[in-house]
Amino acid sequence: MQDNPNTSKNGFMFGLVTGIAVIAVLGFFVLLVMNLSNKTGDTKVAGDDNQQIQPTTGNEQNSPVDIQITSSDHIRGNPDAAVTIVEFSDFQCPYCQNFHNTLNQLMDDYPNDVRWVYKHFPLDSIHSMARTAAEASECAAEQGKFWEFTDRTFELSSLTRTSIDNIASQIGLDADQFSSCVDNRKYKDKVETDYQLGIQSGVRGTPGNIINGQLVSGALPIEQMTSIVEQILAK
Numbered sequence: 031m032q033d034n035p036n037t038s039k040n041g042f043m044f045g046l047v048t049g050i051a052v053i054a055v056l057g058f059f060v061l062l063v064m065n066l067s068n069k070t071g072d073t074k075v076a077g078d079d080n081q082q083i084q085p086t087t088g089n090e091q092n093s094p095v096d097i098q099i100t101s102s103d104h105i106r107g108n109p110d111a112a113v114t115i116v117e118f119s120d121f122q123c124p125y126c127q128n129f130h131n132t133l134n135q136l137m138d139d140y141p142n143d144v145r146w147v148y149k150h151f152p153l154d155s156i157h158s159m160a161r162t163a164a165e166a167s168e169c170a171a172e173q174g175k176f177w178e179f180t181d182r183t184f185e186l187s188s189l190t191r192t193s194i195d196n197i198a199s200q201i202g203l204d205a206d207q208f209s210s211c212v213d214n215r216k217y218k219d220k221v222e223t224d225y226q227l228g229i230q231s232g233v234r235g236t237p238g239n240i241i242n243g244q245l246v247s248g249a250l251p252i253e254q255m256t257s258i259v260e261q262i263l264a265k
Contacts, residue, residue, distance in 0.1 A: 132251065165218055167179050173204060
C-alpha cells in the first residue's frame with residue numbers, strides 16, 4: 031500500500047513544529063537558570079551599586095573600630111570634640127559630593143561638638159581620576175590648603191587634571207611646586223595607607239564613616255546625621 035504524500039507532509043510539519051517548540055521551552059529554562067545563578071552570585075549592595083565594592087554584613091555597627099587620630103590627619107572642627115566622624119571618601123563619587131555638603135552643614139550646626147577627619151578611599155575601578163585627586167589634595171595640604179582644595183574639588187561636575195590644576199591656581203598654591211608634587215606622586219603611599227585602613231575598618235564603599243568607633247555606611251541625610259550626633263551628646 032502506497033503512502034499518501036499529503037499525510038507524510040503533514041506528519042513532517044507536525045514533527046518540525048513540535049521540535050521547535052521543545053527547543054524553545056528548553057532554551058527558556060536554561061536562560062532562567064542562568065539568570066537566577068547570576069543574581070545569586072551578585073556581590074553588590076542595593077542602592078548605589080557604582081560606589082560599592084563588596085556587600086556590607088548587616089551588623090556593621092556591632093563591631094567597634096579603633097582609629098587613632100594624629101596631627102598628620104586632616105581635621106575640621108574642634109580637635110577635642112565629643113563626636114568624631116572619620117570619613118573615607120572618593121573625590122569622584124557623586125554621593126561623597128552630596129555628603130560633603132551634609133558634613134559642612136553639620137559642622138556649622140555643631141562647631142564645638144564634632145570633629146571631621148578626612149581619609150582617602152579612591153575606587154580606582156570606576157573612578158579613574160579619584161586617586162590622582164586624592165594625591166593632589168595632599169600636595170595642597172603640603173602648602174596648608176587641604177580643606178580649600180577639597181571643598182573646591184567637590185564643587186566640580188567633572189574631574190580632570192586640568193580642573194585640578196585650575197583649583198590649585200584659584201586657591202593660591204605655588205603652581206610649580208604643586209605640579210611637581212602631583213606628577214611625582216609624592217603622596218601615593220599616604221593615600222594607599224588610608225585606603226588600606228578603610229578596608230581593615232570594614233569600609234566597602236563610599237562614603238564610609240566611622241562615627242565614634244562605629245561603622246556607618248552611606249551618604250546619610252542631615253537629619254540622620256543630626257540624630258546620631260544628638261544621641262552621642264546625650265550619653
